[in-house]
Amino acid sequence: MVPHAINFMSEVEEPSNHPPRDFEPNELAKEGKGRRKKALFLLLAIFLLAGSMWWYNSLTVTTDTIRAGVTLEPKKPKSLLKKISYIAFGNSETGNSNLAGAKTDRINILLLGMGGPGHDGPFLTDTIMIASIKPSTKQVALISIPRDLGVDIPGYGYQKINHVNAYGELKKPNWGAAAATELISQTFNIDIPYYIRLDFKAFAEIINELDGVTVTVDRSFTDPMFPAPYDEYQTVSFTAGEQTMDGQTALTFARSRHGNNNEGSDFARARRQQKILLALKQKLSDIGTYLNPLRANNIMNSLESHLTTNMEFDELVSLAKTGQTLDTGRIISLVLDSNPDGFLKSTFTSSGAYILYPKTDNFNAINDSIKLIFNGDPNKAIALTNASAENPFFNADIKNKEKNPVETFAPKTVEPILEIQNGTWNAGLAARVRRRLEFRSIAITTVNNTQEKPISQSKIYVLQKNTPSTILDILVDELKISTTQNIPSTIHPSTSTDILIMLGDDFID
Structure with missing residues (x-):
């Protein structure tokens, strides 16, 4: 049984420099x-x-x-x-x-x-x-x-x-x-x-050495938020049908996370990764790959590194x-x-x-x-059951939302007003998130910086009880941020804001 109180570490891009006390690969080096x-x-x-x-x-x-x-x-x-x-x-x-x-x-x-x-x-x-x-x-x-x-x-x-x-x-x-x-x-x-x-790097180099791989793209999609140098984004697109991809294109196809047309999830990406791997396996089955010494040597050099x-x-x-x-x-x-x-x-x-x-x-x-x-x-x-109280990931906010679901409130007759505040020192973060949400047909009215920085934790603050649940579902799915109706006194949204998206240091861009 998992203990009721768990001390979760903050979500970081790099782990702590403190080594674990008891995390040891056990006897993996035995002969x-x-x-x-x-x-x-x-x-x-x-x-x-x-x-x-x-x-x-x-x-x-x-x-x-x-x-x-x-x-x-x-x-x-x-x-x-x-x-x-x-x-x-x-x-x-x-x-x-x-x-x-x-x-x-x-x-x-x-x-x-x-x-x-x-x-x-x-x-x-x-x-x-x-x-x-x-x-x-x-x-x-x-x-x-x-x-x-x-x-x-x-x-x-x-x-x-x-x-x-x-x-x-x-x-x-x-x-x-x-x-x-x-x-x-x-x-x-x-x-x-x-x-x-x-x-x-090796993944792209190997595919280039093989003169590309042939992949069937199931459906066309566009991802306007694919990472680019200097913390920027670039738009990438793929058209349905069979095509030959070079290393960088195959890598982009396998890593894209924000595409439209049902290609904007990690699960869709996992299926695309499987496609690339099978295409690579097929290319490697060609005996010509092994009869080219220069090609084989280049691939080996990439693998060794x-x-x-x-x-x-x-x-x-x-x-x-x-x-x-x-x-x-x-x-x-x-x-x-x-x-x-x-x-x-x-x-x-x-x-x-x-x-x-x-x-x-x-x-x-x-x-x-x-x-x-x-x-x-x-x-x-699979056998689905209701979440139990012993689930360490099932926090109080989510439990309360299930007892009093947003869906029970009457829908608004007008679209809610959304605001994004950047609580980090990452310049342009709020603007980039705005572009992501607008691609999901979510209109953002206001983009601001917080009065105090940094804000440690990201949150979606629901300020109006009759906010449509469909909008909240899209926000949570896209941003991976939890929602709450309890806003701290240190957070200051604009007067007309219905939903405040607070971007903190824990937000993964």
């Missing part, structure tokens, strides 16, 4: 097959990429170079002859059974994508995905985990799951992926022996061979989301941070769905 089956991964397409490109490198570089990027304690390297035999003939004695999980017919790999150096929050994972392979039927499943999912991080309390990699890096450089894998394994009650972590994995050479080769036999025409996809028929619900921590949490207040239904993902519809395991 042999006895090492703990816990770890972190990155982008799915890389499972084939990593194995295939190690083929080229094994013939041209030293053993030490081959082991570059492996964060766990290395095993004794194979001889060059042994490596070549693995590549040409496989392991005649074990087939793919040298992969952890092959004997139980379930190979799990954690895939992680992060911004890397030069990006805001460089070690916050933007992509979290479990790739699960069933060798006997040649099936593969992709399970996308939203970065806003709330989990209990030892030593830090309840936080968004995308922080785990960053906290692991604070504990020990290059151990973020191992720490994330262990926590995700425990949370979802699944053995994950392998991980691959890649940053965005930007990829972290705990897989051994023979495991990478086996995974590459297994990957080429998979039936990728029938990928099983599970995206954990907060749709009406989804597993999750949107809520806020006691500190006001937006977070996702299971509708059943535990992970049992999700874990059953992951366990049985090859047995039918993975979404059938």
Whole structure:
């Protein structure tokens, strides 16, 4: 049972410099097959990429170079002859059974994508995905985990799951992926022996080396709020249909968060990320990729600089061979989301941070769905229940709103007047948020700065009881800020304001 009083940390782009007291990847560096089956991964397409490109490198570089990027304690390297035999003939004695999980017919790999150096929050994972392979039927499943999912991080309390990699890096450089894998394994009650972590620069470079990837865009959309240099925004658009994307275009397609036409959620983005990974896997299946030494060398150089994995050479080769036999025409996809028929619900921590949490207040239904993902519809395991008082994310404001829902008030005959106040030193923040909301058809009447700065916590203050709930729903969905009808005496809205959007230091632009 979760304690009633939880000390939530403030939502930050970078974690605290104070190391956790008890957050330690347990014995992940043990040799042999006895090492703990816990770890972190990155982008799915890389499972084939990593194995295939190690083929080229094994013939041209030293053993030490081959082991570059492996964060766990290395095993004794194979001889060059042994490596070549693995590549040409496989392991005649074990087939793919040298992969952890092959004997139980379930190979799990954690895939992680992060911004890397030069990006805001460089070690916050933007992509979290479990790739699960069933060798006997040649099936593969992709399970996308939203970065806003709330989990209990030892030593830090309840936080968004995308922080785990960053906290692991604070504990020990290059151990973020191992720490994330262990926590995700425990949370979802699944053995994950392998991980691959890649940053965005390598993702774009590899796709460029492959002359782009072919992707079918399901529906046209425009995102006017895609990040641009110097804390600005740029407008990006995609047209429905099949198209070839270069590295930067594919990265933009995979990362866009504020598109219209039902493409403005993290869950829509997760589905687009799966599309890019499968397109990359298809391109890597082309034998021409491996017959171009310059291309292979360039990809290897990018991987050595930007990829972290705990897989051994023979495991990478086996995974590459297994990957080429998979039936990728029938990928099983599970995206954990907060749709009406989804597993999750949107809520806020006691500190006001937006977070996702299971509708059943535990992970049992999700874990059953992951366990049985090859047995039918993975979404059938869900059983929705009312939120319980033990849910640490279910704060008093939300409980009160459910007892006295906004929907019970009579609708106004005129549109409410909305005001945005910037309570930070981030110049232009209110104007940028105004543009975001106007793209969602929300008109903002006034944009101001607060009289005092900084304001620590963001909030949506509802000053009129008959404010339409549909507008509040859009504001919460877009800004990830909780609502309240209690306005402090230190906050001063304009006289005619019906809804005041306060942007504090915790607001993620």
